Amino acid sequence: MIARRRLAGLAVVVPSLAAAALVPPSPARAGDGLEPYAPLLVELPGWKAGKLGGLAMQDGGSRIVVAQRGYERGEIHVSVQLLAGAPAQSRLAAGGTGMRTEASHGPASTTTIDGFKVTRTFQASDKSGTILIALGPSAALSLAFKGLTEDEALATAKGFDWKAMRAAVK
Template sequence: MIARRRLAGLAVVLPALAAAALTPQSSARAEDGLEPFVPLLVELPGWKAGKPGGVAMQDYGSRIVMVQRGYARGEIHVSVQLLAGPPAQSRLATSGTGLKTEASHGPISASTIDGFKVTRTFQASDKSGTILVALGPAAALSLAFKGLGEDEALTTAKGFDWKAMQTALK
């Protein structure tokens, strides 16, 4: 009886292991973890950077990357996320269409900056918002801020190397 259970368990596990072994690896292998991505969340001049964290994994050819780092300058806080795979796709799907629109959380505008589609929200009452940079169809940089003006938030987002991020997430 026990031998049959072990054989039945192996019948389930072995095909999964074989499929995983045959799955092509991307340029950033799962075993690399966050190492290829953490250096992209650079120290920003004038900001105190928190410790980066997140997750990077690959499962049957699908890669998920979510790396984040917080930044502070006095009472001003910025949270930056580098995303790839389904998390990026869902964020990009909700981004603007190129038109300036008004939503309950403030205006949404989309434009192209340095060849990248950039979607911005801004709430003037508390100087908060988000900047979403499309780095590809399944890759994005997200910057959420509070206490910054809209232009200063964009300047802060430009402090990151979008092209290097795009290359790392391909």
């Protein structure tokens, strides 16, 4: 019965999280559970960082984290999300199979970098794409960008401490 209630709760929460991901992040407030993740979404040299936003909740043994922060450098925009729980699991499931594929939004490829499974998409026409780093079976770092080359975006993603993030969301 408890498992059904948790699943029913997730059925309500997951669509809300998807909608929240489309809205610009709201500033983090004291007590909302984001404080442990704030040091992980670091200031990047040469970038103007926005405020930390998102949500963090825990219900018994289930945890959901969506900590997000935007970064700007002139006309270039990057949105970074640290995800744990159901939001990460759904993103990772769509993350790729390890094969290079071609889709309407551009090519997608999955490789291993420093022991982490990394899935990348890139659209050359507007220099946009995503990088998804699997931090564990239910944790991920997602970087969406516009105005960067694929290599610049990967270098930006490497500006975050993936190992510290993996430890924080275990």
